[in-house]
Every structure is written in structure tokens, then in C-alpha cells.
Amino acid sequence: MSRLATIPVSETGAKASPDQHCVLRVDDLSLGFRADTEVLSILDGVSFELNAGRTLCLVGESGCGKSVTSLSIMGLLADNAEILGGSIRLDGRELLGLERRSLERLRGDAMAMVFQEPMTSLNPAFTIGDQMIEAIRCHRDLNADKARQHAVEMLIRARIPAAEERLNEYPHQLSGGMRQRVMIAMALANDPQLLIADEPTTALDVTIQAQILELIRRLQCDTGTAVLMITHDLGVVAETGDDVAVMYAGRIIEKASVVELFDDPQHPYTIGLLSSIPRLDGNLERLPVIPGAVPTPNEMPSGCRFSTRCPFADERCLEQVPPLGEVAGSETHAVACWKAPLEHQLAYQEVGA
Amino acid sequence: MLGFIVRRLLIALPTLFLITLMVFSLQLLLPGDPALALAGEERDPAVIEAIREQYHLNDPIPVQYAHWLIAALHGDLGISLRNREPVTSLIVDKLPVTLELAILAMLIALVIGIAAGLVSAIKKGSRWDFGANVVALSGISVPNFWLGIMLILLISVRWGWLPASGYTSPLDSLAQNLEMMIMPAVVLGTAIAGVMMRHTRSAMISAIHADYVRTARAKGLSERVVMLKHALRNALVPVVTMGTLQFGELLSGAVLTEQVFTIPGFGKLIVDAVFNRDYAVVQGVVLFTGTVYILMNLLADLLYYLLNPRLRA
Ligand SMILES: Nc1ncnc2c1ncn2[C@@H]1O[C@H](COP(=O)(O)OP(=O)(O)OP(=O)(O)O)[C@@H](O)[C@H]1O
Ligand code: SF4
Ligand SMILES: [Mg+2]
Numbered sequence: 001m002s003r004l005a006t007i008p009v010s011e012t013g014a015k016a017s018p019d020q021h022c023v024l025r026v027d028d029l030s031l032g033f034r035a036d037t038e039v040l041s042i043l044d045g046v047s048f049e050l051n052a053g054r055t056l057c058l059v060g061e062s063g064c065g066k067s068v069t070s071l072s073i074m075g076l077l078a079d080n081a082e083i084l085g086g087s088i089r090l091d092g093r094e095l096l097g098l099e100r101r102s103l104e105r106l107r108g109d110a111m112a113m114v115f116q117e118p119m120t121s122l123n124p125a126f127t128i129g130d131q132m133i134e135a136i137r138c139h140r141d142l143n144a145d146k147a148r149q150h151a152v153e154m155l156i157r158a159r160i161p162a163a164e165e166r167l168n169e170y171p172h173q174l175s176g177g178m179r180q181r182v183m184i185a186m187a188l189a190n191d192p193q194l195l196i197a198d199e200p201t202t203a204l205d206v207t208i209q210a211q212i213l214e215l216i217r218r219l220q221c222d223t224g225t226a227v228l229m230i231t232h233d234l235g236v237v238a239e240t241g242d243d244v245a246v247m248y249a250g251r252i253i254e255k256a257s258v259v260e261l262f263d264d265p266q267h268p269y270t271i272g273l274l275s276s277i278p279r280l281d282g283n284l285e286r287l288p289v290i291p292g293a294v295p296t297p298n299e300m301p302s303g304c305r306f307s308t309r310c311p312f313a314d315e316r317c318l319e320q321v322p323p324l325g326e327v328a329g330s331e332t333h334a335v336a337c338w339k340a341p342l343e344h345q346l347a348y349q350e351v352g353a
Numbered sequence: 354m355l356g357f358i359v360r361r362l363l364i365a366l367p368t369l370f371l372i373t374l375m376v377f378s379l380q381l382l383l384p385g386d387p388a389l390a391l392a393g394e395e396r397d398p399a400v401i402e403a404i405r406e407q408y409h410l411n412d413p414i415p416v417q418y419a420h421w422l423i424a425a426l427h428g429d430l431g432i433s434l435r436n437r438e439p440v441t442s443l444i445v446d447k448l449p450v451t452l453e454l455a456i457l458a459m460l461i462a463l464v465i466g467i468a469a470g471l472v473s474a475i476k477k478g479s480r481w482d483f484g485a486n487v488v489a490l491s492g493i494s495v496p497n498f499w500l501g502i503m504l505i506l507l508i509s510v511r512w513g514w515l516p517a518s519g520y521t522s523p524l525d526s527l528a529q530n531l532e533m534m535i536m537p538a539v540v541l542g543t544a545i546a547g548v549m550m551r552h553t554r555s556a557m558i559s560a561i562h563a564d565y566v567r568t569a570r571a572k573g574l575s576e577r578v579v580m581l582k583h584a585l586r587n588a589l590v591p592v593v594t595m596g597t598l599q600f601g602e603l604l605s606g607a608v609l610t611e612q613v614f615t616i617p618g619f620g621k622l623i624v625d626a627v628f629n630r631d632y633a634v635v636q637g638v639v640l641f642t643g644t645v646y647i648l649m650n651l652l653a654d655l656l657y658y659l660l661n662p663r664l665r666a
Binding site for chain 1: 563564565567568569570571572573574575576583586587660661662663
């Protein structure tokens with residue numbers, strides 16, 4: 001590809017070698033939303049890091065704060081959001097408290113995002129070409145022709161048939177899967193160091209889902225982009241992830257490599273999630289395995305947030321927040337549970353059987 | 354595209370037909386013998402009978418209607434009883450005046466309405482928003498004639514800055530023409546600006562929360578581009594449609610405002626005609642403005658269609 005020749009290297013820094021280079025470091029991020037008089041806590045002490053070329057999956061139930069986490073990285077939070085503490089560093093640079101202009105320079109350039117709703121994420125009033133060229137020229141000093149060429153190239157790389165013609169089409173002329181490909185092509189057009197994909201396949205058909213995930217993975221291989229993959233689907237984690245962070249009610253409750261997590265889950269919630277994946281033998285009746293519902297932001301337990309649903313909860317769980325601690329024998333595996341390592345794992349799985 | 358226009362025209366035709374029926378029946382409903390009215394001072398039965406013949410007044414009503422319609426289609430809307438001029442030429446005389454007033458009022462409405470709607474949507478809940486809403490609401494609820502009279506009292510009578518009334522053709526003196534048109538245009542424009550502001554505001558507020566606006570921000574576009582290009586472009590669709598309809602209303606003559614400022618446009622033409630029982634003129638003006646209104650509706654649909662790529666597929 002001649003792409004790197006036409007695109008000047010981002011001023012935010014040269015692409016470092018993959019593996020070790022830390023692209024994103026979120027540290028002890030806490031955040032709430034202002035409601036009438038109080039601030040409802042949504043994220044509490046969220047920490048994770050993501051290296052170049054790697055994929056970190058952020059997984060958890062609906063409402064646990066995955067989107068809020070990704071939007072706070074992009075600086076796209078709603079007006080009533082309030083950062084209560086912590087730090088978000090992109091390539092070593094602090095993003096929290098950055099002035100708007102500097103943030104705009106990073107968005108769509110060093111970091112880019114693909115959203116859950118391909119049907120509504122593109123502007124219905126402008127052609128695909130307009131929207132892609134705009135994204136490119138916003139950060140690159142290219143004339144309209146060069147930008148157009150680059151847009152076509154990106155569409156081709158996103159496996160969009162008849163790429164040239166697509167540029168003149170409007171979003172409504174494309175299927176959901178095609179629109180998501182356009183979103184991905186547009187997000188990667190400026191060769192970002194970080195790509196955030198917030199449930200990029202949730203709104204799509206199953207067959208299309210696999211194609212989109214495959215596309216992201218392949219483009220990531222080409223470019224060495226770090227991917228933060230947000231999902232509630234452990235199948236997606238298994239498919240795409242290198243590492244995984246499990247989120248529950250605004251906290252990270254377990255972090256591990258994907259292999260470790262599937263092999264040896266530590267947190268009762270993770271174990272519950274894993275046993276709720278339908279097996280290949282098609283035993284679908286075992287799906288809703290964790291009884292109860294996520295506590296709402298205004299009635300969060302003061303100790304472990306999972307204590308309202310956890311079969312192992314005791315006094316300490318109700319009163320004290322379990323810290324995210326390393327699991328013996330692994331540097332990459334950490335869990336926030338007073339009872340870990342859990343010997344009762346088998347017994348718990350019986351519950352769903 | 355062509356199919357769309359044809360379809361819309363086919364829908365417009367029955368409406369137009371109904372208007373002609375109503376306008377025609379106006380003359381049947383009026384008290385008194387139209388032949389006598391046409392005869393004026395003349396009381397000779399032979400002359401009156403001749404008039405009856407000439408105007409087909411002895412024919413059955415459907416035939417009268419057919420005659421009238423065919424003439425109207427040829428641009429013959431009859432003769433004004435008052436000054437014996439063809440109604441068509443009266444309309445053609447007044448049209449530029451009303452057109453100019455409508456265009457000026459519309460410009461004022463667009464500039465003020467869209468700008469105020471934009472600001473109050475972006476700064477929703479702020480003092481700006483509150484202020485714009487109060488002004489818009491007053492613009493909508495204050496009657497035009499009252500605002501007109503107040504402007505005349507203050508600006509013309511007390512301060513003497515602008516002439517209170519009258520009309521000069523822009524061809525004679527553009528400056529004088531604008532001096533006379535600006536107050537009535539402001540009166541008409543601010544009333545519409547209030548409606549425009551409310552429409553722009555609500556359309557903008559929903560556009561601001563649309564996913565594509567979030568995408569535009571995620572691309573790194575400046576807030577100005579996000580708002581003025583991505584959000585406003587979509588928010589303008591209903592506003593443009595509404596503006597076109599308002600323009601049609603302006604063209605049908607701002608009766609009271611023209612009266613207050615004694616501007617010789619459609620409004621004045623129709624008021625004079627009503628007072629003088631000059632029913633041919635009333636018919637002509639109603640038919641003309643009704644047609645214009647239907648055309649504006651058609652144009653509004655067309656614009657909506659053109660601004661909406663989804664409909665063009
Ligand atoms: N603007 C806001 N004001 C108040 N509360 C909000 C706002 N945005 C999100 N929340 C709350 O924050 C919590 C986390 O929401 P978030 O969208 O991050 O969930 P999620 O994990 O992405 O879920 P999903 O899988 O449904 O996308 C939810 O309880 C939600 O109601
Ligand atoms: S800390 Fe206690 S309540 Fe929380 S998950 Fe562990 S055992 Fe359950
Ligand atoms: Mg979400």
C-alpha cells in the first residue's frame with residue numbers, strides 16, 4: 001500500500017514498535033453524572049492499559065459503564081458528566097483536562113471510534129465521500145483529489161465493493177454492514193494509534209458480525225493499531241481479544257489475558273457470565289445463570305458491587321470494596337473479590353445446570 | 354423526481370378546482386343583481402339585458418362557471434367595477450409591491466429566526482435561550498397591526514426617523530423605497546421569525562443529540578463545523594419547508610400591515626375591493642393568491658424532497 005507515503009506521520013509521535021509500547025493507560029478513573037442535587041457515581045476506579053497492536057476487550061452487561069468509559073477517552077461525554085478523579089493517557093499524554101482544541105486535534109487522528117449504531121452514525125444529508133474526505137482533510141494537509149484517492153483506498157481496504165461509486169452514495173443506500181465498514185474505513189483513515197470499537201457488531205446480523213470482526217482484526221494486523229473492543233458478548237472476546245477486562249457496575253472486577261479468563265475465571269460474576277455462554281451442544285436453557293439485577297447508580301452497595309447477587313457474599317463483602325489484586329501465579333491476571341481464589345467454582349456452575 | 358412532481362401536481366389539481374368553485378360561487382352569494390351593479394348609473398332595461406348577455410348572466414350556472422373558468426385560464430379575470438380596469442392588470446400592478454414586501458420580510462425572518470434558534474438550541478437552558486424564547490413568543494403573540502402602529506408612533510411620529518406611510522417604487526428611488534418598506538417588513542418578518550426560531554430550535558436540539566453529530570465530533574471536527582454543517586444541515590429541512598409556506602402566506606397579502614402602512618399591495622387591493630363590493634377584484638385576488646399558495650405548497654414539498662437524500666433514492 002502506498003498509503004504511508006501519502007500520509008505524513010502524525011505529529012503526536014511516531015508509531016513505536018508494537019508489543020511493549022503503551023498506547024492507552026487509564027488510571028483510577030472515576031466519573032459520575034449530575035442529577036438534580038447529587039452526582040451519581042457511574043465509574044469507580046477504572047484502570048487498564050493497552051499496548052500497540054493489541055486488542056483489549058472491555059466486557060460487561062448493559063449499563064455497566066462501557067460506553068461511558070470509551071466516551072470519556074474520546075472526550076465525548078454528555079455535558080452532565082463529571083470526572084471525579086483519575087487519569088487517561090494516550091501515548092503518554094494526559095487527556096483529562098485537555099482544552100477542547102487540543103482534544104479535537106487528537107480525535108479522528110491519534111484516536112478514533114466506531115459506534116454501535118451503523119444505521120444512524122453517518123449523516124444522512126451527505127455522501128459517503130463527503131464524510132470521509134472531511135475526516136481525512138480535517139487532520140491531513142491533502143488537496144481534495146488526494147483525499148478522495150485516500151478515501152477510495154480506505155474503502156477498498158475495508159472490502160467495500162465498487163468503492164469509487166460508493167463515494168457518491170448516501171448512507172441510506174448502504175446496508176447496515178456496509179455502513180459499519182464505512183465507519184471503520186473512516187475511523188482508520190488517519191492511521192490512529194487507538195481504535196475504540198463500541199459494540200461494533202451488536203446491531204448487525206450474525207453472519208455480518210463475523211465479517212466485521214474479521215475486518216477489524218485484519219486491518220489491525222496491517223496497521224498495528226491498538227483496539228479497545230467493547231462488547232457484552234463473550235463470543236466476541238474469544239474471537240478478537242488478546243486481553244480482557246470484565247466490568248461490573250462501573251468497576252473493573254477482573255482482568256486477564258483471554259486464555260486465562262476462559263481457562264480459569266476467578267470472579268463469581270465472570271464465572272457466571274462464562275457459564276451463561278450457550279454451549280456448542282446447543283443447551284440454550286442455561287442462559288440466564290446469574291439471578292438478580294445490576295444495582296442502579298443511586299443504590300450502589302458500599303462494599304463489593306456484586307454483593308447483591310453473589311452467592312458467596314458475607315459481611316466483609318457488604319462493607320469493604322475488594323481491591324483488584326493479582327492472582328497467584330500470573331502477572332497478567334487480577335481479580336477484585338475477597339473470596340478469590342474461589343474453591344466453590346464447581347458448586348456455582350451447578351446453580352445454572 | 355419527475356414522477357414525484359407529477360404526483361404532487363395531480364394532488365394539487367383538485368384543490369385548485371375547489372378554489373375556483375368557491376371563488377366563482379362568491380358572485381352567486383352576493384346580494385343584488387350583478388347586471389345592475391355592472392350597469393352603474395344606467396337604468397335602461399335594454400342596456401341591462403345587453404349586459405346580461407355579454408356576461409352570460411342568463412345562462413345556467415354551470416355554463417356561467419365554464420365561461421368564467423375558461424376566461425380565467427386565459428388570464429381574463431373580469432373588469433373591476435370601480436375603475437373599469439381589467440382585474441388582471443390590477444393584480445400585475447400590485448404584485449411587485451407585495452412581492453418586495455414578502456421578500457424583505459422573509460429575509461428578516463430567516464436571518465433572525467435561524468440565528469436565534471441556533472443560539473438557543475446550542476445554549477439550551479441558558480439566559481440566551483430564555484431571552485430568545487421570550488422574544489420569539491412576543492413576536493408570535495403581538496398582533497402585527499399593533500406592532501406596526503407602535504413603530505409608527507415611536508420611529509416616525511416621535512423620532513421622525515422614517516416615513517410613517519406611503520410607497521415609492523424601487524425603480525424611482527431604492528433608498529426611499531427601502532425607507533418606506535423597512536418598517537412593514539420588520540413587522541411581518543419578526544412575526545415569522547418567532548415561528549422560525551421555535552422550529553429551528555427544536556429541530557436543532559434533536560439534531561444535536563443525533564448519532565451522526567457524535568460521529569462528526571469523533572472525527573475531530575471543530576464544534577463550529579459540527580454545528581453549522583452537520584447539525585444545521587439536517588435541522589434546516591423542516592425550517593425551509595415551513596419558511597416556504599410562510600412565504601406563500603405573505604404573498605397572499607398582509608392585509609392589516611399593508612393597511613396600517615398604506616402600502617398599495619394585495620392587502621390594500623383586496624380591502625378596497627371588499628369595501629367597494631368590487632367582486633371581480635375580490636374573486637381575482639382570491640383566485641390568484643390561492644393558486645400561489647398551492648404552488649408554494651408544491652415548492653415546499655419539492656424542497657423537502659430535494660433536501661432529503663433519503664427520499665431521492
Ligand atoms: N448522560 C447521562 N446522564 C446520566 N446517566 C447516564 C448518562 N449516560 C449514561 N448514563 C448512565 O451510565 C450508566 C452506564 O451507561 P453506559 O452507556 O456506559 O452503559 P454500557 O455499558 O455501554 O451499556 P450498553 O451495553 O447498554 O451500551 C448507565 O446506568 C446509564 O444510565
Ligand atoms: S467480594 Fe464477596 S460479594 Fe464480591 S464477588 Fe467476591 S465473594 Fe462475591
Ligand atoms: Mg454502550
